[in-house]
Amino acid sequence: MSVDLVNIVSLHVRSARALADMESVSTEWRAAVTNESWRRVTFMRFPRVVAIVTALEMVTPVYREVYRDQLACTFPAAAVPPSSVDERLRNFVFTIEFFIGDTPFWSWTGPFQTKLEGADPIDGFLGCRLWTQNDRPPWAMNYLISHFHRSTYAARITARILVTKRIGTCIRTRILTDMITDDWDNTGFLLKERNNSSTTFDSDGNAFTPMAYRTDVPGGTAALIVARAIPQVLVDQGIFEFDILTLDDELWSPEAAIDFLERFVAW
Secondary structure (H helix, E strand, O other), rough: OOOOHHHHHHHHOOOOHHHHHHHHOOHHHHHHHHHHHHHHHHHOOOOOOHHHHHHOOOOOOHHHHHHHHEEEEEEEOOOOOOOOHHHHOOOHHHHHHHHEEEEEEHHHEEEEOOOOOOOOOOOOOOOEEEEOOOOOHHHHHHHHHHHHHHHHHHHHEEEEEEEEEOOEEEEEEEEEEEEEEEEOOOOEEEEEEOOOOEEOOOOOOEEEHHHHHHHEEEOOOEEEEEEEEOEEEEEEEEEEOOEOOOOOOOOOOHHHHHHHHHHHHHH
């Protein structure tokens, strides 16, 4: 059968399977099954494509690919169970940097978790283990044994928390928040956001630097989703607990916190 005749036959074929079979015969037959052949079959199988192509003002789409695309959305994919909180957390790496003044003196990088090995379960926990008793850094040992060191750190320590997510073959790192010491005792200390020109106020009227991301809403407008962090460092246990609150002092669940982080990094 000549190529011209194959082309004429292909224009009267009514199924994608038959066209695919014709294309598999030889290189010449594959060339004879033209885009027009696939256009006819696609329009017969998926009439909606006529309106879609017209609305998109597409002149010459590749109809073999259009057919495949329409076929794929005809049969819904099997439902995928939602990822667990810990699986979602593995997409992120957090960096905690401690400073005295402008001088860095200790840092930690790794994933956050919802439960820590060897620690009692804590409802709604989100954080990490910074160290164990066997590898506690010198500054932490000094903090636990010396009131002088505790007061020094409490008065001068600042912290920066960064979050990194893998984006394809690259990474994206964002400063999550800058913090100063809020309160302290013999076993650890609380941190709060460092005030700057972007301060806002919580329900008690306390100023803080918000963690925020923009979300686009219908109508072409945008809104800021704002949260505040109140992490604490349990120096004696080597635990960093990262709590996120709403402006009304409601504690976010780990799921809500991860939703926030995903949008924060994407912004």
